[in-house]
Amino acid sequence: MTSHERTADGLPEDATVHPDASLPVHDLDQRLAGALERMGHVSRTMLLRQAYAEGVSPLQHQLLLRVHAMAGRARVSDLAVELDVSQATVSEALGTLRRKELVTKAPDPVDRRNTIYSVTSAGEALHTRLSSWDGPLAESLAVVGDDDKAxxxxxVLGLVADLHDDGVVAVARTCLTCRYFDDAGGSTPAPYRCTLLAVDFGDAQLRVDCAEHEARASAGGGA
Known part of the structure; x- marks a missing residue:
């Protein structure tokens, strides 16, 4: 058996922890960041498999999901920001989706200098199939307690909000980045309030991609 160095708690060294002990990052923080990176890899792998099984590229997969979610508001510039790629890359991928008759484009009714994209009926059917890309992950989460999941x-959404405030994440339509989110305090099961809808809610009801989201005017902390 290979001998490994032990840490202060008697357990083996963790490869996710940076060897430079002078870095001002706690060991647990580094391991959690490593775990999130590993989950990101798992998610990307599942998305890749689903995309290729349906004959589209991962970018086309993501674009179809985003165009559907944006419901008639999908512009090339917005999609490029959403996916953190160039507008030229988005335009090329959308062109391929149009040739496959999965999306269609039309003049923007608000500003006819722009073009908006929508999902066709064939695109809707594909979207339904693509939406199950995270099935294995959802099955695993089904056995986790609701409190732990909440x-x-x-x-995680607090981390996303912090990264958004720092400019690392361009778009984050979560409750924690929304101008209508109020966490000033409330009842224990529902400490938050959506001031737009006048609804109190808790961790389990936090939205990841809210259709009513409006970015707050100034940066603030996460959860």
């Missing part, structure tokens, strides 16, 4: 959701 806490994890709050922590």
């Amino acid at each position: 806490t994890a959701l709050r922590v």
Whole structure:
């Protein structure tokens, strides 16, 4: 058996922890960041498999999901920001989706200098199939307790909000980045309030991609 160095707690060294002990990052923070990176890899792998099984590229897959979610508001510039790629890359991928008759384009009724994209009936059918890309992950989460899932959701969305405030994430339509989100305090099961809808809610109801989201005017902290 290979001998490994032990840490202060008697467990083996973790490869996710940076060897430079002078870095001002806690060991647990580094391991959690490593775990999130690993989950990101798992998600990308599942998305890749689903996309290729349906004959589209991963970018086309993501674009179809986003065009559908944006419901008649999908512009090339917005999609490029959403996916953190160039407008030229988005235009090329959308052109391919149009040739496959999965999306259609039309003049923007608000500003006819722009073009908006929508999903066709064939695109809707494909969207339904593509939406199950995270099935294995959802099955695994089904056995996790609701309280644990709610806490994890709050922590992850808090990280997303912080990264958004720091300019690392361009778009984040979460409750924690929304001008209507109020966490000034409330009842224990529902400490938050959506001031737009006048609804109190808790961690389990936090939205990841809210259709009513409006970015807050100034940066603030996450959860």
